Amino acid sequence: MENIETQGISVPKLGLGTFRMQGDVCRAAVESGLELGYRHLDTAEMYGNEEAIGAAIAASKVARKDLHITTKVWNENLAPDAIRRACDASLKKLRLDQVDLYLVHWPAKSMNLPAMFETLMKLKPGGPGPRHWRRQFQHRAFENRGRGDQGADRLQPGRISRHAGPDAATQIPRGQIDPAGGLLPAGAGPRRHRRDAGQNRQEAQCQCGQVALKWLLDQDAVAAIPKASRAESQKANLGALNVKLDDGDRQAIAGLPKDKRCV
Numbered sequence: 001m002e003n004i005e006t007q008g009i010s011v012p013k014l015g016l017g018t019f020r021m022q023g024d025v026c027r028a029a030v031e032s033g034l035e036l037g038y039r040h041l042d043t044a045e046m047y048g049n050e051e052a053i054g055a056a057i058a059a060s061k062v063a064r065k066d067l068h069i070t071t072k073v074w075n076e077n078l079a080p081d082a083i084r085r086a087c088d089a090s091l092k093k094l095r096l097d098q099v100d101l102y103l104v105h106w107p108a109k110s111m112n113l114p115a116m117f118e119t120l121m122k123l124k125p126g127g128p129g130p131r132h133w134r135r136q137f138q139h140r141a142f143e144n145r146g147r148g149d150q151g152a153d154r155l156q157p158g159r160i161s162r163h164a165g166p167d168a169a170t171q172i173p174r175g176q177i178d179p180a181g182g183l184l185p186a187g188a189g190p191r192r193h194r195r196d197a198g199q200n201r202q203e204a205q206c207q208c209g210q211v212a213l214k215w216l217l218d219q220d221a222v223a224a225i226p227k228a229s230r231a232e233s234q235k236a237n238l239g240a241l242n243v244k245l246d247d248g249d250r251q252a253i254a255g256l257p258k259d260k261r262c263v
């Protein structure tokens with residue numbers, strides 16, 4: 001599978017999202033995903049499934065070095081001591097010494113940015129804890145850089161989450177982000193029952209969700225992490241990697257309405 005190389009990390013373009021999967025269902029889904037070839041797992045403290053994912057990783061025969069694991073600290077835990085505790089708890093549940101990417105899940109009004117950055121930076125690469133940490137906010141947060149936001153000059157956007165759609169990658173304010181710093185937007189998808197997305201010549205050969213997912217995967221520097229608990233969905237999403245879109249397909253997708261979230 002193709003990887004995105006950014007900021008010293010190599011991230012498989014297609015990952016497995018795990019939000020709203022917990023317990024045995026989550027464990028079984030992750031075991032199935034790993035068996036099928038997924039090597040990038042997206043979880044979070046808030047998802048309440050790190051234990052199940054840890055059990056699935058431990059049960060799998062996949063070498064740790066071949067996996068990319070992202071987890072996130074929830075916004076109630078952004079004070080220095082709380083970040084350290086949350087990170088330790090996540091690692092313990094995941095049964096790992098390190099995660100590959102540690103994200104701040106969501107901003108909190110009360111967060112102290114300099115203290116938060118100090119703490120995150122002390123969770124050193126190479127040591128126990130995350131190999132990389134990044135703060136992940138909606139892009140509006142980046143627009144506020146340089147407007148007196150303390151510590152914002154040290155802000156390195158690492159990942160921007162967008163929901164899949166024709167505007168998903170194009171609305172990212174790349175001009176405001178240091179290109180040398182790298183960008184790893186994560187798109188969520190595919191969306192089911194998007195019949196108009198399948199009204200192109202791919203329709204006869206693949207599912208419309210695969211078309212949407214392949215469109216997303218074809219975007220530069222975009223990793224997609226569709227959540228799929230059923231093996232058939234996981235297989236279909238892996239199959240999207242082999243779908244080929246031509247200019248006609250891309251034109252049809254570009255013509256889709258951009259002001260609707262299709263679920």
Ligand SMILES: NC(=O)c1ccc[n+]([C@@H]2O[C@H](COP(=O)([O-])OP(=O)(O)OC[C@H]3O[C@@H](n4cnc5c(N)ncnc54)[C@H](OP(=O)(O)O)[C@@H]3O)[C@@H](O)[C@H]2O)c1
Nearest residue numbers: 017018019042161188189225226227228229230233236237
């Ligand atoms: N800020 C953040 O950090 C953030 C925010 C949102 C999401 N995320 C991450 O992004 C992930 C992706 O979310 P999502 O929007 O994909 O999740 P979702 O909308 O909650 O779930 C995707 C749905 O699509 C179905 N599906 C997946 N592939 C399919 C296929 N090929 N054919 C038919 N149905 C299919 C799944 O079915 P089955 O499960 O039944 O197979 C599931 O019901 C989350 O799980 C999470 O890890 C991160």
